[in-house]
Amino acid sequence: MANQKEVRGRIASIKNINKITRAMEMVAAAxxxxxxxxxxxxxxxxxxxRKLTRLAAEQAGGLPRVPVLDEHEQLNRVGVVLVTGDRGLAGAFNTNVIREGVRVRDKVSGEGADTTFSVVGRKGVSALTFRKLDVRxxxxxxxxxxxxxxxxEIGEELTARYVEEDLDRVELVYNRYVSPLTQHVWRQTLLPLQQADVIGEGAADERQGAEPTEAEQAQSRSQWEYEPDPEELLARLIPEYVTISVYRALLESAASELGARMTAMRNAAENAETMMDDLTLEMNRVRQAEITQEILEVVAGAEALG
Amino acid sequence: MVDVEVLTPEGEVFNGEVQQVSTRTEVGEIGILANHAPLLAALRPTELRLHLSSSETVRYAQAHGWLQVFGNRARLLLEEAIAPEDLDAAALKEQLADAEQRLSENEKGSADFARAQKDRDRAEAFLAIAG
Structure with a gap:
């Protein structure tokens, strides 16, 4: 059986772990x-x-043919963007994204195409490099x-490679933030951009506050001024959605990382408390055993003398 | 008076009534007064001036963006809108030098060239505002 000193040492170290994990939990929460x-x-x-694009598209009579909306005829190479974190200690946050990334690659190679990865976050880079995957x-x-x-930076790099036909499709994989307890791994086709991504589906969000109604828009349509003309405006607006989608993914992932870390650290702190209780019990038992032993020795000694 | 909303991806920067908005589109300098005709425009980096009254003006360093004017309401969607006192002239100079180098390295008409050109325009305009 362990002696008192050993048990006390373990209690002290677990107490430290408890303090650190509690502190990390609070930092993540803030x-x-x-x-x-x-x-x-x-x-x-x-x-x-979205509203701006919809207006310009109405005027131009639909979306113009821009390279980011064009689907490539052949699928030779797929770019996969994995959004992970720079640091660990966040539960399954990084692992889930990496696993999904590998799954996408397997599926893509089933379709007869190659995969190259673009990775956000140190954890993803080191995991993929370790697995000898192609991190571009x-x-x-x-x-x-x-x-x-x-x-x-990320959006423009991907768009350029898509337009130059170095990539034929781009998938974005990230953790979507639901709550501090729940994050879902989400996969989204970034390129080619989907028409629905750009203009949005349904017009429900259109009728807020002082926004022009469609009737008003129609009435005043002839009076709209454009600088430059709507087609060129759209040609420049549409690629912006790539950047906005990437930014959204980065933000969702950042919140997910903190949520995951907060939850993981809370669990760790609670585990440490349970262990501390168990060890305290253990220590009391050890101490009691030592006292009993000593008393027995004294009594035995006294008996031997008497 | 005209209602103005200045939005960036990182949040709302300004929301309120002003007498005049002065900014710059792809075509040139523009001033928006009350009851301006409906307008959609692409904006270039410049100093955005919101004239609250004849004596009071709010200024921002404006990056590339978009402008929509409708029904006495102007909405500016900007990649960045920074208060002039928050500009970092030293960092901007570095960015400008970097952009110029990329301009000279890349082929005209390539995506990298366009990107460098955009970065240069922004750095140049911001430096002018930082003074």
């Missing part, structure tokens, strides 16, 4: 709130873009606080 706000902050901008580009250092400029 930053999670800001992350959630950033997701909410994107919504009005994305909505505004990696983006690290911002996963806990992504900026729009980061999304632009």
């Amino acid at each position: 930053r999670l709130r800001r992350s959630e706000q950033r997701i909410a902050a994107l919504r009005p901008y994305a909505e505004g873009m 580009t990696s983006y690290v250092g911002f996963t806990d606080r992504p900026a729009f400029a980061n999304a632009r």
Whole structure:
């Protein structure tokens, strides 16, 4: 049986683990709130873009043929964008995305095409490099606080490769934030852009506040001014959706990472508490045994003398 | 007075009534007053000026973006809208030099060239505002 000193040492180290994991839980919780706000902050901008595009598309009589909307005839190479985190200790957050990425690759090779990966986050880069998968580009250092400029860099790189037909399809894999307890791995086809992604489905979101109704729009249509003309405006607007989609994925993933870490750290802290209770019990038993042993020795000694 | 909304992907920057909006589209400088005709425009980097009254003006460094004017309401969708005092001139100079180098390295008409051109325009305009 372990002696008192050993057990006391283990209690002390578990107490430290408990403190660290509690602290990490609280840091994650505080930053999670800001992350959630950033997701909410994107919504009005994305909505505004959608309305603008819809207006221009109406005027131009539909979406023009732009390369990002064009489906390629042959499927030779698929780009997969994995959004992971720079750091671990976040439960299954990183593993789930990586597993889905590998699944997509297997499916793509079943269709007879190659896969190249673009990876966001150090964890994804090291996991894929370890598995000797083809990591074409990696983006690290911002996963806990992504900026729009980061999304632009990724989006423009992918768009350029798609337009040059280096890639024939681009899939985006990331953790979608539901709640601190729940994140879903989500897969979305980024390129070619889907018409529905650009204009949106249904007009329910169209009737808010002071927005022009369709009747008003129709009435005033002849009076709209465009700088430059609607076709060119659209040709420039549409590729923006790639960047917005990537940015959204980065934000969702950042919130998911913090949520996952918060939950994982809470579980770890609770485990540490249970272990501390068990060890305290164990220590009391050891101490009692030592006392009993000592008493027995004294009594035995006294008996031997008497 | 005209209702103005300035939105960026990172949140709302300004929302309120102003006398005039001064900005720059692909075509040129533009001023939006009350009851402006409906307009859709692509915006270029410049100093965005929101004239609250004849004496009070709010300024932002505006990156590329979009403008929609309808029914006495102007909505600006900007990649960035930064208060002039928050601009970092040293960082901007670096970005400008970097963009210019990429301009000289890449072929005209390529995606990289267009990207470098965009970055240069932004850095140039922002530097002018940072003074």
